[in-house]
Amino acid sequence: MIESLDYVTLQHLWWLLCSVVGALFLAMTFVQGGQSLLWQVAKTQTEKDLIINSLGRKWELTFTTLVLFGGALFASFPKFYSTSFGGAYWVWIAILFTFIVQAVSYEFRKKPRNIFGSLIYEGFLFLNGVVGILLIGAAVGTFFTGSNFQLDANNFVTWTHPLRGLEAALTPSFSSVFNIALGVFLVFNARTLGAMYLINNLELSEAPDMETRLRAATWQNLLLSLPFCLLVVGSLLFMPGYGIVDGTIKIVSFKYLQNLVANPWLLVLLLIGLGLLVTGVWKTARTKATRGIWCGGIGTVLVGLTVLLLPAYNNTAFYPSKTHLESSLTIYNASSSPYTLKVMTYVALTIPFVLAYIAYVWWLMDRQKLKIEDTGDKAAY
Amino acid sequence: MIENLDLGMVNWARAQFALTAMYHWIFVPLTLGISWIIAFYHTIYVRTGSEEWKRLTRFWMKLFGINFAIGVATGIIMEFEFGTNWSNYSWMVGDIFGAPLAVEGIVAFFIEATFFAVMFFGWNRVSKGFHLFSTWMVAVGSNLSAVWILVANSWMQYPVGQAFNPDTARFEMQNFFEVALSPFAVNKFTHTTSASMMMGALFIISISSWYLLRGRHVIMAKRSIVVAASLGLIASIFTIFNGDESAYQIAQVQPMKLAAVEGLYEGQTNAGLAVFGVINQDKKVYDSQPAFTGFNVHVPGVLSLMANRSFGSFVPGMKDLTYGNAEHNILGAAQKMELGQKAVASLDAYRQAKKAGDAAAAEVQLAAFNENKVHLGYGYLNKADEAVPPVALNFYAFRIMIALGILFPLIFIGYLLFSYRGSLERKKCLLGLGTITYVLGIIASQAGWIVAEVGRQPWAIQDLLPVTVARTNLTAGTVQTTFFMFLVLFTLLLIAEISIMAKQINIGPEEN
Numbered sequence: 001m002i003e004s005l006d007y008v009t010l011q012h013l014w015w016l017l018c019s020v021v022g023a024l025f026l027a028m029t030f031v032q033g034g035q036s037l038l039w040q041v042a043k044t045q046t047e048k049d050l051i052i053n054s055l056g057r058k059w060e061l062t063f064t065t066l067v068l069f070g071g072a073l074f075a076s077f078p079k080f081y082s083t084s085f086g087g088a089y090w091v092w093i094a095i096l097f098t099f100i101v102q103a104v105s106y107e108f109r110k111k112p113r114n115i116f117g118s119l120i121y122e123g124f125l126f127l128n129g130v131v132g133i134l135l136i137g138a139a140v141g142t143f144f145t146g147s148n149f150q151l152d153a154n155n156f157v158t159w160t161h162p163l164r165g166l167e168a169a170l171t172p173s174f175s176s177v178f179n180i181a182l183g184v185f186l187v188f189n190a191r192t193l194g195a196m197y198l199i200n201n202l203e204l205s206e207a208p209d210m211e212t213r214l215r216a217a218t219w220q221n222l223l224l225s226l227p228f229c230l231l232v233v234g235s236l237l238f239m240p241g242y243g244i245v246d247g248t249i250k251i252v253s254f255k256y257l258q259n260l261v262a263n264p265w266l267l268v269l270l271l272i273g274l275g276l277l278v279t280g281v282w283k284t285a286r287t288k289a290t291r292g293i294w295c296g297g298i299g300t301v302l303v304g305l306t307v308l309l310l311p312a313y314n315n316t317a318f319y320p321s322k323t324h325l326e327s328s329l330t331i332y333n334a335s336s337s338p339y340t341l342k343v344m345t346y347v348a349l350t351i352p353f354v355l356a357y358i359a360y361v362w363w364l365m366d367r368q369k370l371k372i373e374d375t376g377d378k379a380a381y
Numbered sequence: 382m383i384e385n386l387d388l389g390m391v392n393w394a395r396a397q398f399a400l401t402a403m404y405h406w407i408f409v410p411l412t413l414g415i416s417w418i419i420a421f422y423h424t425i426y427v428r429t430g431s432e433e434w435k436r437l438t439r440f441w442m443k444l445f446g447i448n449f450a451i452g453v454a455t456g457i458i459m460e461f462e463f464g465t466n467w468s469n470y471s472w473m474v475g476d477i478f479g480a481p482l483a484v485e486g487i488v489a490f491f492i493e494a495t496f497f498a499v500m501f502f503g504w505n506r507v508s509k510g511f512h513l514f515s516t517w518m519v520a521v522g523s524n525l526s527a528v529w530i531l532v533a534n535s536w537m538q539y540p541v542g543q544a545f546n547p548d549t550a551r552f553e554m555q556n557f558f559e560v561a562l563s564p565f566a567v568n569k570f571t572h573t574t575s576a577s578m579m580m581g582a583l584f585i586i587s588i589s590s591w592y593l594l595r596g597r598h599v600i601m602a603k604r605s606i607v608v609a610a611s612l613g614l615i616a617s618i619f620t621i622f623n624g625d626e627s628a629y630q631i632a633q634v635q636p637m638k639l640a641a642v643e644g645l646y647e648g649q650t651n652a653g654l655a656v657f658g659v660i661n662q663d664k665k666v667y668d669s670q671p672a673f674t675g676f677n678v679h680v681p682g683v684l685s686l687m688a689n690r691s692f693g694s695f696v697p698g699m700k701d702l703t704y705g706n707a708e709h710n711i712l713g714a715a716q717k718m719e720l721g722q723k724a725v726a727s728l729d730a731y732r733q734a735k736k737a738g739d740a741a742a743a744e745v746q747l748a749a750f751n752e753n754k755v756h757l758g759y760g761y762l763n764k765a766d767e768a769v770p771p772v773a774l775n776f777y778a779f780r781i782m783i784a785l786g787i788l789f790p791l792i793f794i795g796y797l798l799f800s801y802r803g804s805l806e807r808k809k810c811l812l813g814l815g816t817i818t819y820v821l822g823i824i825a826s827q828a829g830w831i832v833a834e835v836g837r838q839p840w841a842i843q844d845l846l847p848v849t850v851a852r853t854n855l856t857a858g859t860v861q862t863t864f865f866m867f868l869v870l871f872t873l874l875l876i877a878e879i880s881i882m883a884k885q886i887n888i889g890p891e892e893n
Contacts, residue, residue: 057502060494063453068486070460075483078475078551085461086468086853093863096461097870103454104874107447113884115877153732154550156469158854336476337546337553347484354491361495361515364507378439379446379501 002345010341011331014076015312017348021069023304026186027297028062029133031055033194033221035102036129036187038122041195041213048122049110049375050210054201055194056106056381057365061358063103075344079334080319083157084139087149088165091139098124098132106381133190137183138169143311144256145175146242146322160323175322178239181231182307188225189277189300192218196284196293203369218292219285222278229274236260236310242320242328249317249328259314266306266313273302389857391849394466397864399834401458403827404871408452408878410826413527413574414581414616415445416520421608423516427509437601439504440890441585444882446501451878455871466860470841470851477543477554478533481561485529492522527577528570535566538833539634540842545754547731547747552845565634568626569833575619576826579789582613583822586796588886590815593806598889607800614793621786625687631836632688635843637702637768638836641775643684644672645698648706652696653679654687657780660773666699666766699772703765714759714768717844721760724753758845767847770838778831785825792818 005013034055042048074081085092101124108114109121147168148161161167168179195217204211241255252258260267276299284292312318317328335341374380419441426434460482464471471478499507499515507515536542542559543552554560586609589602632639639645644660645652658677664670682692689696697711705713727750734742762768792814799805805812837843841851 057498060453060497061491063457064486064490064494067457067460067490068483071479071483071486074460074464074471074475075479078472078479081464081475081479082468082471085464086466086471086855089465089853089855089859092461092465093866096458097866099457100454100870103457104450104877107450108877108881111447111881111885112888113880115873115880154469155472156854164859336479337549339557340476340480340554343554343557344480344483347480347487350488354487358491358495361499364511365498365503368506374502377502377504379443379504 002342005342005345007338007341008332010338010345011335012313013345014072014335014341015318015331016309017351018069018072018076019305019308019312020301021065021072022308023301025062025065025069026189026304027193027300028058028065029186029190030193030197030293030297031059031062032129032133033187033190033192034129034198035125035194036191037194037198037214037217038125041198041210041217043209043213046372046375047207047210049380050202050207050370050372051198052106052109052125052381053375054198054370058197059102059106063099066099076336076341077329077331077334078336079151079155080329082155083149083151083329083334084147084319087157087159088139088142088147088168089159090163091135091165091168094166095132095135095139098128098135102128102132110381129190129194130187133187134180134183135169137186138179139165140186140307141175141179141182142168143308143318144236144239144241145178146320146328148323149321149327150324151321151327174235174239178232178235181228181235185225185228185232188221188228191221192225192277192281193293193296193300195221196280196296199284200290200293201366201370203371206372215285218281222281222285233270241311242317242325244315244317244330244332249320249325249330251325255316256310259310259316262314263309266310269302270306273299273304273306275299276302390855390860391852393857393860393864394852394855395848397466397860397867398462400864401455401462401867401871402830402834404875405452405455405459406827406830407823407875408448408455409527410573410577410580410822411448411584412445412452413523413577414579415441415448415584416523416581417578418581418585418609418612419445420513420517420520421612422605423513425608427513433600434604436890437604440601441605442501443885444584444588447878447882447885449497451874454874458867465863466853466855467841467851468853470846473551473846473851474537474842476551477536477540477560480554480557481529481533481536485526489522489526489529492518493526494522496522524574527574531570531573532561532563532566534833535563535569536560537840537842538569538837539563539565539630540845541565545757545845547728547750548735550728552842565630568623568630572620572623572627575616575623576829578616579613579620580819580822580826582609582616582793583789583818585609586613586792586815587817587819590812590818591886592889594809594812594816596806599806601890603800603805606796606805610793610796610800614790614797617786617790617793621790624783624786628687629690632696635837636688636697637699638770638775638832639688640697640699640702641770641772641836642779642832643696644772644776645684645696646672646700648695648698648701648709648711650685650695651682651693652684652688653681654683655679655776655780658776660776662773664772666703666769699769703768713765714762715765717756717759718762718765720753721756721758721762723760724750724757725760727753728757756844758840758842758847758850761847761850762839767839770836775832775836778828778835782825782828782832785821785828789818789822789825 038051042051105121105124109118150158169176195214199214236256240251240253242249243252243255276295280292280295283289312331317330319329321327422438426438496515496518500519503512541563542556544555546553585605589605592598592602643655656678658673659675661671661674684696685694686692695709701711703714705711705716727746731743731746731750734746795811799808839847841848
C-alpha cells in the first residue's frame with residue numbers, strides 16, 4: 001500500500017505526521033508549564049520536591065518528543081531544517097540553550113555539592129518553562145507571518161535580517177505582535193496543563209494548600225491565555241497569507257480563512273480542541289475533578305494540529321519568505337525524495353507500537369499517585 | 382557556490398562541532414557501556430534476591446543517572462547543530478542523513494526515555510520482573526540510539542546508496558539498506574559499542590579500586606569488579622578485532638586518512654607500521670623533507686597487511702593520493718580537481734540550459750556532469766594539498782588509542798586473575814593504576830574519534846562535499862560567540878557533574 005502512494009500524498013502525509021509529533025510536544029509541555037509554576041504554587045520545600053519529582057518522571061518524554069519533532073522535520077522536510085536552523089540562528093540557539101540547562105536540572109538540583117545550589121537549577125527550569133516555550137511559539141508564528149531569507153540556486157540560505165530570527169519577536173510590527181502572542185499563549189497554556197497534570201499526578205491530600213493554589217492556577221492561566229488566543233485566532237481569520245498561485249508564491253488576502261473554509265475539519269479540530277481545554281480547566285478549577293489534564297492535553301493536541309496544518313495545506317507556503325517570495329518553502333519544494341518518504345513511512349508504522357508501550361508504562365507508573373514519602377526515595381530528585 | 386566564503390567561520394564551526402562532540406563523548410560511552418553492566422547486576426539481584434546485590438545495583442544506577450542527564454544535555458545540541466552551523470550540508474544530504482536521525486528518535490530514544498523512569502523509580506511501583514525488563518530496555522534503547530547516529534556518521538565516511546540529483550542540488554537516497562547495513566556502519570557500531578562497554582567496565586573498576594585502596598565497601602567493590610572485568614575483557618578483545626577491520630575498511634575507502642594516520646607520504650610496498658615516531662611538522666606533501674624527525678620505529682609489512690590483508694602489497698602515501706601515481710593507477714586529488722571542476726561547470730550549464738528551456742543542451746550538459754560527478758566535491762577545492770588532513774594530530778591520536786587499547790585487556794586480566802586468587806586487595810600498584818583507568822579510557826575514546834573525524838578532513842561527505850561548502854552562511858564572529866557560550870556552559874556543567882559524582886562516590890552505597 002505504501003508503495004502505491006504518490007509523491008503529493010506522501011508530502012501531505014509527512015507534514016501531518018510532523019504536525020502530530022509537534023502537537024504531542026505542545027501537550028507534553030505540561031512539564032515546562034509545571035516548571036514555571038514551581039515558585040508560584042510550592043511554598044514549602046516538601047511541596048517543591050513533590051512538583052519536581054512528579055515532573056522529573058516525565059521531562060525526558062517531552063524532551064524526546066521535541067528531538068523527534070526536529071528529527072522528523074530534518075528527514076522529511078530538510079529544506080525547512082536547513083533554512084530555518086541555519087537562518088534563524090539566534091532563536092534556535094536560545095531555544096537549545098534552555099533545553100540544555102533543563103536536562104541537567106532535575107538530576108543535579110538536590111544532589112550534594114552541585115556547585116550552583118538548588119535555586120540556580122530551579123531558575124534553569126523556570127527559564128526553560130517560560131523562555132523556551134515562548135520562543136518556540138514565536139518560531140511557529142513565522143509559519144504565518146514569514147521570515148527574512150533568500151535561497152540561491154543550490155537552495156543555500158542567506159538570512160537578510162541582522163538579528164537572525166530574533167526579529168520575529170523584537171521588531172515593532174504586526175508580525176512580532178502575532179508571533180509573541182502565539183508564544184505567550186503557549187506559555188500560559190503550558191502552565192494551565194502543568195497545573196492540571198500536577199493535580200492529577202500528586203497525592204494532594206498531603207498538601208491541601210498547594211491543591212488550592214494549583215486549582216486556582218488552572219483558571220488564572222486559562223484566563224491569561226485567552227486574550228492571546230483570541231488575538232491569534234482573530235488575526236488568522238483576517239490576515240493575508242502566502243499561497244501557491246499558478247505555481248508561484250503570492251500574497252493572498254484572507255488566505256488562512258480560505259484554508260479553514262477549504263478544510264472545515266481544521267475548524268472543527270480547533271473548536272473541539274479549545275472546547276476540551278476550557279472543559280478541562282472548568283472541571284479542575286470548579287470541582288474536585290483530577291482528570292482535567294486529559295481533556296486539556298487532548299484539546300492542546302487538536303489546537304496544535306490546527307496551528308501546524310493550517311499554514312501548510314491547501315497550496316500554502318508553510319515557511320514564507322517576506323523578502324523573496326520565490327524562496328518560500330512549501331511542502332512540495334521542501335520535502336525529501338519520494339523514496340526517502342516511503343522508507344520513512346514504513347518506519348512510521350512502528351509509531352502505534354511506540355505509543356502503546358509509552359501508554360502502558362505511563363499507566364503502570366502513575367496508577368498510584370505520587371506521595372511525600374516518594375520524594376524521600378533514594379532515587380528521588 | 383562558495384563565493385563570500387569566510388574560512389574563519391568554517392574553522393570556528395568545525396571547532397564548535399568538535400567541542401560539543403567531544404563533551405558529548407565524555408558521557409555517552411559510559412551511558413552505553415554501564416547500562417549493560419547494571420542490567421547484569423540487576424539480573425543477579427533478581428535471581429539471588431540478595432540485598433547486597435540490590436544495594437550495589439542501586440549505587441551504580443545512581444551514578445548512571447548523574448552521567449545520563451549531562452549526556453542528554455550535551456546531545457541535543459548535536460542534532461540541531463547540523464542545521465545551525467551546517468545548513469548547506471543539511472540541505473544537500475538531509476534526504477539521506479535525516480532518515481537515520483528520525484528512526485533513532487522513533488525506535489530508540491523513546492525506549493530509553495520511557496523505561497528510564499521505570500528503572501529509577503519503579504522499585505516499589507512495578508513487579509520485579511518488569512523492573513528488570515525496564516533496566517535491560519534502557520541498555521537496549523541507549524545502544525539502539527547509537528546505531529542510527531553511527532549509521533549516519535558512517536555514511537559521511539562512506540557515502541553509499543545515494544545519487545546526486547542535479548535538479549534539486551542534493552544527494553538523494555537510492556537504497557536504505559545499503560545505507561543502514563553498509564560494512565562501515567556495521568563495523569563502526571560494533572567498534573563503538575564494544576569500546577563503550579569497555580568504558581563502562583573501566584569506570585566501575587576505577588571507583589571500586591579506590592574503595593579497595595581505602596578498605597571501604599570491600600565486598601561491593603570486589604563483586605562489582607568481577608562482573609565488570611569479565612565483560613570488559615570480552616569487550617576489549619572484541620574492540621581490538623573490529624578495530625583491525627576498521628583499519629582495513631579505511632584503507633579501501635579513505636586511503637588518505639590511513640596515510641595521514643601513518644605519516645606515510647610516499648607510497649610503499651611491504652609498508653611498515655609506525656610504532657613510534659616524531660612527526661616532522663614542517664613537512665609538506667610536495668617537498669622532500671623526511672616525514673619523521675629523529676628516532677622512529679616501523680614494523681615492516683604490517684601496514685600492508687592491515688591495509689590490504691597482504692604483506693607485500695602497495696599502500697599509497699599522501700603524495701600519491703594528492704598528485705597521482707600512474708604506476709599504481711592512482712588518480713590524485715589534483716586530477717580529481719580538474720574533473721570535479723568540469724562537473725561543477727556542467728551542473729551550472731545544465732541549470733542555465735533548463736532555465737532557458739533548451740532541453741537538448743540540458744541533456745548534453747547532464748551527460749557531461751554524470752561523467753564526472755563522482756569527483757564533484759574536488760571541484761570545490763582550491764589546491765590539491767587541501768585534500769590532506771592534519772598529519773600530526775591523526776598520527777599521535779591513533780597511537781594513543783592503540784597503546785591504551787592494548788593496555789586495557791591486560792588490566793582486565795590482572796583484575797580477574799587476582800580476584801580469582803583472592804589477593805586483589807593486596808595489589809596496591811594494580812589498584813592504583815585501576816583508579817585512573819577510566820580517565821585513560823576517556824583519552825583513548827576521544828583519540829579514536831579524533832582519528833575518525835579529523836582524518837576525513839577536508840570532507841563533510843567523503844569526496845563529495847567539503848566542509849567549506851557544507852557550512853552555514855554565518856559570520857565567524859557569530860559562531861565564535863556560540864563557541865564560547867557552549868564552552869563556558871559545558872565546562873560549568875562538567876565541573877558540577879564531577880563534583881556531584883565525586884560526592885556520591887565518597888558517600889558510597891550505604892547512604893544511597
